[in-house]
Amino acid sequence: MQWLTLFQKELLESWRNYKWIWFPLVLIVLAIMDPISSYYMPLIIESVGGLPDGAVMEIPTPLPREVLMMSLGQIGSIGILVIVLISMGTIAGERKSGVAELILVKPVAHSHYITAKFVAIMTMVWISFFLAMVGSWYYTNLLFGEISFISLLYVIFFYGLWLMFVVSIVVFLNTLFKNAGIIAFLSIIIVLSMSVLTQIFGRFITWSPNNISTYIHEYLITQEVSTDLIMTAIITVVLSAILIMASFFTFEKRD
């Protein structure tokens, strides 16, 4: 029951902050911008391109799965940035302002406090991501060609795990630092350096969480969930769980 109270407090707070309004809408815009703009790309180039008369430019129409991957790419770059920004102060802000002390004076388990926050953020991230990808899927079907809803659900499920991993990094850093700016900066650095490491040592780290979108693309081509995708998903979940549990310890030590 205690956990539920903390969880409801989080939901109420992000509702009052308008996070529940602007965050889903921003993700939806990010996801549907690419299908629309690539559909109109020939028209845009024609009207502003200033090509010499008679010049012919053939722009191949992207495949439906490529359009879906473009949307994932947008969410994976700008979307991740926004996710980091909305969660950067979730614990740090309360510690700075003293709200955390007010809550933890009562017999509140530190693990409840952290998981309530984590689950509250994930609820918002997953619902928004789902809506955004359904939007992208709708436009893809309308403008480029068919992708089955089942494939879309697979894409949402597996990429959702990656988003969860990013949030667990941010939550963990929240228990280490009090400055939201530093937390956001370090989260981005960690995600970026992980992707660099994955690229350099690609032959050895086949199941790095950063590879998940590569395997999702493979899934869209072959329509088969590969062992690589499943193993990467498992590794991603395990790493997120480790980060969350590690944050119980660091959080208890700090206060």
Add this chain to the structure above:
Amino acid sequence: MDVFAEINWGLVAPLIIINFIIMIFALVDWIKAEETNGPKLLWLPIILFLSLIGPVLYFVIGRRQY
């Protein structure tokens, strides 16, 4: 201006409407806010003229949380 005629506005409308909704919410919050991070007046053009990025910036760093 025939480009405008070729665009199917039914397709693009959701994008414009969503941008507009986010802007309205940012504006309402800006009007109600007593204080913001940084000069309050500065946020008005940011919200109004930087589409999508402006309102998001306002919500993330402009709003006084506590």
